[in-house]
Amino acid sequence: MREFGLGINPAMDKHRMINDVTAFERQTGLHLSLGAKHGLYPKPGLSRKKGRYHVDIFIDAEKIFVDDEVIFEGGEFCGG
16 A cells, blocks of 8 residues: 545535546545556656556545544544
8 A cells, every 4th residue: 555545625525526636635535545656746766667556546435433533424524
């Protein structure tokens, strides 16, 4: 796993889709990525060829827990 991210932008969720591929990670909810860094965003020292093995996954979850505490429920983050 390359990334484990929690999007917190309430203006973007599964009901308000966006077209900008760079903004999907900011959608409210859980996002994971597998593989190498995107070839789309080149950086010195990172091979663009390895980036072709990158997969982004967006999880449709009603609740997300850390230990026994609910940190995300029903499309909103809990706590402060």
